[in-house]
Amino acid sequence: MDQMIEREQRLAAQATATLKAIARRPDIKGYIEHNPSSYALLQRAAARYVTGEERSMALEVANQLISYDYAVSLEYIGENTVSLAACEQAQQELAGLIVEMGEQGMSGRVSLDLSHIGLLVDRELALRHLLQLGELSQRCTIELFISMEESAKTESILEVYRQAVEVYPLIGITLQAQLNRTPSDALDMLAPGTRVRIVKGAFEELDTIALSRSAELDERYKELFELAVQRGCHISIATHDEALINSLLQYESQEAASVELELLYGIRPELCVKLRKQGYPVRIYLTYGQEWYLYLCHRIAEYPPNLFQALVDIVGGQQEAPVLQYHVT
Numbered sequence: 138m139d140q141m142i143e144r145e146q147r148l149a150a151q152a153t154a155t156l157k158a159i160a161r162r163p164d165i166k167g168y169i170e171h172n173p174s175s176y177a178l179l180q181r182a183a184a185r186y187v188t189g190e191e192r193s194m195a196l197e198v199a200n201q202l203i204s205y206d207y208a209v210s211l212e213y214i215g216e217n218t219v220s221l222a223a224c225e226q227a228q229q230e231l232a233g234l235i236v237e238m239g240e241q242g243m244s245g246r247v248s249l250d251l252s253h254i255g256l257l258v259d260r261e262l263a264l265r266h267l268l269q270l271g272e273l274s275q276r277c278t279i280e281l282f283i284s285m286e287e288s289a290k291t292e293s294i295l296e297v298y299r300q301a302v303e304v305y306p307l308i309g310i311t312l313q314a315q316l317n318r319t320p321s322d323a324l325d326m327l328a329p330g331t332r333v334r335i336v337k338g339a340f341e342e343l344d345t346i347a348l349s350r351s352a353e354l355d356e357r358y359k360e361l362f363e364l365a366v367q368r369g370c371h372i373s374i375a376t377h378d379e380a381l382i383n384s385l386l387q388y389e390s391q392e393a394a395s396v397e398l399e400l401l402y403g404i405r406p407e408l409c410v411k412l413r414k415q416g417y418p419v420r421i422y423l424t425y426g427q428e429w430y431l432y433l434c435h436r437i438a439e440y441p442p443n444l445f446q447a448l449v450d451i452v453g454g455q456q457e458a459p460v461l462q463y464h465v466t
């Protein structure tokens with residue numbers, strides 16, 4: 138029996154690594170994008186996790202979730218943009234998103250990758266774009282949050298964040314528990330009122346600089362959370378790990394801090410409903426945009442059984458709109 142479990146765990150780890158490698162293969166991505174029938178089929182699988190290609194689709198789902206009493210985060214999918222024109226386009230789309238949310242009177246959060254708006258072209262460009270978005274989001278009372286990317290970018294992301302948050306203190310930052318450097322970054326950065334999202338980390342990193350999924354990683358996650366609570370931060374617990382969530386929610390003396398759960402759209406909606414029923418504030422992280430392929434690969438890779446779900450979604454005909462699964466009865 139033990140051997141079977143061990144074999145299944147090994148296979149799951151291999152499937153995760155293979156799917157992450159597929160996600161990075163430009164030839165496979167190019168084939169799918171230029172082949173209308175495979176594009177349409179995969180899009181059916183993506184519909185579980187991505188609201189659509191257009192901003193209007195994300196706003197529609199966001200409004201429905203708000204009517205179910207959730208908070209929302211919205212991301213225009215994209216990263217590692219290397220042309221100036223593409224960075225400008227991303228910047229304009231994000232600005233349009235913030236303005237439209239403001240016009241609709243929607244209170245919510247916009248999340249972004251700094252490498253989507255210029256970090257790989259020039260750090261100053263990313264900072265300039267972030268400051269423009271910071272100004273706009275302050276005017277529209279929308280929260281602005283920075284995602285965390287591969288470890289090669291951590292230093293520049295934190296540097297741009299530090300400069301921007303001095304001007305716009307409501308900008309938030311994501312910290313990856315998996316990186317060995319994060320506890321020391323957190324000690325430096327977390328202060329009363331800091332907006333911080335704690336994640337385990339989505340990227341394959343060398344074991345010299347990061348922990349893989351393990352009890353040790355969960356322990357570090359808890360320590361980061363406790364530090365953020367003690368420092369009076371606004372904390373988003375961003376994980377789908379129910380056991381970890383339960384142990385964090387038992388942590389006492391949360392008076393100075395504010396704590397919410399934040400989960401990705403399409404992943405464990407039943408857990409979101411349960412947490413809402415228990416009275417916890419829950420935020421759903423929605424994505425939209427044309428770059429959904431990479432996002433879909435990541436969601437499948439981090440939980441290989443989702444491959445079966447993708448097959449069902451592709452061949453199973455009409456599926457219930459995923460947003461309906463969030464309805465709290």
Ligand SMILES: Cc1cc2nc3c(=O)[nH]c(=O)nc-3n(C[C@H](O)[C@H](O)[C@H](O)COP(=O)(O)OP(=O)(O)OC[C@H]3O[C@@H](n4cnc5c(N)ncnc54)[C@H](O)[C@@H]3O)c2cc1C
Pocket residue numbers: 283284285286311313334336337338339340350375376377378379399400401404405422435436437439440443
């Ligand atoms: C709101 C939000 C923002 C994020 N932002 C970032 C970021 O900026 N940078 C970054 O590196 N990472 C980010 N992530 C991703 C995060 O780092 C993890 O890769 C991802 O959340 C999966 O890990 P986990 O914490 O859910 O726990 P895991 O230990 O990976 O999984 C625990 C359990 O959760 C469930 N689960 C996990 N993933 C899935 C899935 N795809 N489908 C179905 N069930 C699943 C399973 O039951 C699994 O056993 C973000 C995640 C969230 C929720």
